[in-house]
Amino acid sequence: MHFELKHTDPHSKARAGLIHTDHGTIETPIFMPVGTQGTVKGVHQQELRDDVEAQIILGNTFHLYLRPGLDVIEGAGGLHQFIGWERPILTDSGGYQVYSLATSRKITEEGVRFQSHHDGSYHFFSPERAIDIQRTIGADIIMAFDECTPYPCEYNYAKRSMHMTHRWLKRCITQMDSTEPKYGYSQALFPIVQGSVYPDLRKESAEFIAEQHAVGNAIGGLSVGEPDEDMYSMTDLVCSILPTDKPRYLMGVGTPVNILESIALGVDMFDCVMPSRNARHGMLFTSEGTINIKNHKWRMDYSPLDPNGTTYVDQVYTKAYLHHLIKAKENLAIQIATIHNLAFYLALVKEARRRILDGTFRTWKDEQVKKLGRRI
Numbered sequence: 001m002h003f004e005l006k007h008t009d010p011h012s013k014a015r016a017g018l019i020h021t022d023h024g025t026i027e028t029p030i031f032m033p034v035g036t037q038g039t040v041k042g043v044h045q046q047e048l049r050d051d052v053e054a055q056i057i058l059g060n061t062f063h064l065y066l067r068p069g070l071d072v073i074e075g076a077g078g079l080h081q082f083i084g085w086e087r088p089i090l091t092d093s094g095g096y097q098v099y100s101l102a103t104s105r106k107i108t109e110e111g112v113r114f115q116s117h118h119d120g121s122y123h124f125f126s127p128e129r130a131i132d133i134q135r136t137i138g139a140d141i142i143m144a145f146d147e148c149t150p151y152p153c154e155y156n157y158a159k160r161s162m163h164m165t166h167r168w169l170k171r172c173i174t175q176m177d178s179t180e181p182k183y184g185y186s187q188a189l190f191p192i193v194q195g196s197v198y199p200d201l202r203k204e205s206a207e208f209i210a211e212q213h214a215v216g217n218a219i220g221g222l223s224v225g226e227p228d229e230d231m232y233s234m235t236d237l238v239c240s241i242l243p244t245d246k247p248r249y250l251m252g253v254g255t256p257v258n259i260l261e262s263i264a265l266g267v268d269m270f271d272c273v274m275p276s277r278n279a280r281h282g283m284l285f286t287s288e289g290t291i292n293i294k295n296h297k298w299r300m301d302y303s304p305l306d307p308n309g310t311t312y313v314d315q316v317y318t319k320a321y322l323h324h325l326i327k328a329k330e331n332l333a334i335q336i337a338t339i340h341n342l343a344f345y346l347a348l349v350k351e352a353r354r355r356i357l358d359g360t361f362r363t364w365k366d367e368q369v370k371k372l373g374r375r376i
């Protein structure tokens with residue numbers, strides 16, 4: 001994997017680039033739809049490719065390891081083969097999911113012991129194990145095994161947690177360097193910056209991660225309940241330290257406004273369950289603001305989902321129809337709403353990239369931020 005920085009906006013820290021992987025090239029800034037269990041819920045891989053125009057999707061080590069299990073994925077020849085997705089995949093290492101999902105978990109220097117939320121069985125993830133599991137899943141970009149520091153937390157807790165993540169990172173790098181890809185294409189390891197919302201810890205963590213000279217770097221421990229201002233200030237500080245010639249991935253972010261503001265701070269990659277999760281609850285992101293399609297006001301509104309929408313669902317289906325489907329709890333409702341929201345996120349970052357390249361990003365971003373926050 002290698003990153004080509006094509007252009008940096010003169011009026012902000014926004015960048016446009018290309019990430020070259022063995023499964024194809026990704027244009028940055030990019031949004032990565034989340035396919036936790038090997039599927040972006042409710043959407044076919046072909047729709048992801050052709051209608052959403054997704055360039056890379058996320059899988060999840062913690063979930064895939066528990067179900068369907070590594071034997072099933074390895075037997076298929078890796079996750080790309082198993083799910084029929086030929087473009088790039090990134091897997092998160094499980095650090096965040098163990099912390100947010102496992103029934104019980106015990107963290108020691110060695111790793112994390114946890115109980116499956118499916119059947120109560122006990123499991124153990126060490127940094128080495130997390131790398132081996134991601135080798136078996138076969139994603140193009142894999143994440144270091146870290147502790148996502150909870151928010152809020154005391155300074156000393158954040159410091160101890162960050163230093164353990166740094167020790168775990170060294171173990172991940174050693175394990176990565178002493179193992180090979182299993183399916184014949186290369187895999188890249190991204191380290192993850194921690195340090196909670198403490199500037200001195202964030203600086204120390206960003207400097208430590210930068211010293212590892214990885215092919216890409218992630219910013220973790222954010223979008224965990226902290227105020228947006230803290231997310232932006234920590235992101236700005238970390239991006240000012242991370243190398244400019246490597247992609248920066250801000251994990252778990254976020255709303256359309258969070259994404260545009262973070263692009264302006266120098267972030268290149270994003271993932272968030274929000275567009276797909278909101279879709280399942282009837283919350284649509286549109287060019288004029290957010291819509292709750294369950295609201296009675298849409299019952300006889302025969303206008304398209306989004307007149308400026310980029311995919312066929314935006315033109316073919318009306319607000320009234322989707323209102324009916326979601327009220328009737330029809331499966332098609334989730335499919336239409338999810339394709340719409342994901343296409344909205346991909347179109348947003350695609351337009352941001354175009355604006356960065358033609359030098360109009362800053363004013364466009366400020367206009368968008370005003371519109372996107374509106375509820376209609």
Ligand SMILES: N#Cc1ccc(CCNc2nc3cc4nc(N)[nH]c(=O)c4cc3[nH]2)cc1
Pocket residue numbers: 092093094095096097143144146147148149192219220221222223224251252253254272273274275277278
């Ligand atoms: N709807 C919805 C919705 C649900 C959850 C979220 C928060 C996602 N935030 C988030 N994901 C993360 C993953 C992460 N993975 C790892 N390995 N490490 C992190 O520090 C980390 C931090 C994260 N922060 C945001 C929106």
